[in-house]
Amino acid sequence: MPEGGITLPSPVPPAMRPGRAGFALAALAGGLAGGLLAGLLVWLLVHGDSSTPASNPGAQETPVPAITRLEVTSAISAAAARGRESVVRIESFRRVAGGLQRDVGSGVVMDQQGHIVTNAHVVMGTESLKVVLPDGTERQALLLAHDYPFTDVAVLQVSPGGLTPIEPGDSDALVPGDTVLAIGETLSEFQGSVTVGIVSGVKRVRYYDGVVHRDFIQTDAAVNHGNSGGALVNLKGQLVGMPTSVIRLTETGQEVEGVAFALPADRVMDIAARIVAAGGPITRPSIGFEHIDLMPETLARLPRLALDEGALVASVPAGGVAAGAGIRAGDIVTMLGDRAITRQNPLLNVLQEYEPGEVAKVVLNRGGLIIETEVRLAKRQ
Missing domain, CATH: 2.30.42.10 (PDZ domain)
Structure with a gap:
């Protein structure tokens, strides 16, 4: 079946098409030869050059790309709408010389009880935290615990109710080429920003914060400051990863584009669930x-x-x-x-x-x- 889910039938070869129009014209012309010629002309006028040559009656027409583009765009839009309902803005305040410094990251709603999972580096060393829901509602947040440096995962607690928990996906099922969306607070300014890319690789090995991780997801979806702790979702809007780091420069100083890494959702949610169950840090x-x-x-x-x-x-x-x-x-x-x-x-x-x-x-x-x-x-x- 051609891409897009529609198969266009092959035209019937000219020799097999009904010839009623040709016989009518033949009667008017008063001769069989004239009828055959007129029938052929009528057939050509109706069908133009779109017919399949008689020498290749089994050939199929080229699929219509617009249908495929429409289906993919609709799937992306639906996934973005679903994922954005569960991604929140995290505003943190750190004590620095001269006062408090404000920073912004992203988080993902785990449940209706008010647990928000994010990257540990987004919330460590902060004096106060605030969560902004997709509808603009603000809630004060407390850091329940983090698992740094073993895993860059932390869980916040906000008041329960009025939350849309994200649906977990199967990060182990990802393969290179899968479409994914990164959702978060891009550049700490654009709430609920969505970027689209593909899975560039799975089970990438990266040295990060003193630990060698062997399960990172690589993606070319644009990830910027503020996206940390947000959601990487599949086309069902399910959480498959958490954007965590980006490569900007090579070791020799050359610029790099389209190389971002996410912690797999399976590990993120496992660590987060253990923190919630313990009511605090995991024993390490x-x-x-x-x-x-x-x-x-x-x-x-x-x-x-x-x-x-x-x-x-x-x-x-x-x-x-x-x-x-x-x-x-x-x-x-x-x-x-x-x-x-x-x-x-x-x-x-x-x-x-x-x-x-x-x-x-x-x-x-x-x-x-x-x-x-x-x-x-x-x-x-």
Whole structure:
């Protein structure tokens, strides 16, 4: 069937068409030869050059592109209308020198109980939060919890009622080429903006906030400041992702267009549901020190080190679990448990496999000296 859902029948070959008009003209002309000629002329006048040649009676006419364009446009419009009902504006206020700084991001309505899911980086470190619903109604919001840095997901709480929860979609079902829409507060100014693109890739591997993610959705739908925490929806208006990051420049400074990444909706909604169920943060472990992953971009800014992979201990708070285990600033963690700390598996990726209270072996490189110790992991605050 041609694109657009309509099959146009092939014209009947001239030899098979009825010839009543030809016989009538033949009687008027008074001869069979004249009748045949007149019939042929009438047939040509009626059908022009649109008939299929007799030598190819099975050929089909070219589909009408306008029908396909109309169907796709209607599907996009319907998906946008459905998705926009569940995407909200998040206004945050942070204390800076000289007063409060206002910023804007996006969020998605989870349920009628007033839970809004967004990116953690949209709401972390804020003094106050306000949510603006699609109809312009404003509600004060509280940060219930976030899962940073393990996942860039946070949940807000607003007063319940009068909300349109988004319908979750199946992000695992996405394939390159699928049409998707990004909905959010573009440039912090244009509420409920909709951009259209395709899924450029799935299960993209990206190092983001100290964690290697292996399930990012890549899209060429335009994503700008303010879109973070909004919705990436399919043509049914279902949530399939959360726009989270954009590549603007290459490592050499060249401009990049049409490369944005979204967290898959399956993971976003799972993390959000766990936060709601806990009524606060998900239980995560802490190893008790701040660190810098040894990646090409960080190595370029650090003094020459003995190793080019691992986690460089940046600071160790006194009285913490790391200090108690003898870990010092300047140490390089090379192993946690039986897992090597590498660029593909940085410290946080390995750490999130543990629970608070567990004892983990830590292997350190201290100026070329290999040291092994144990840390009883704390609960991340």
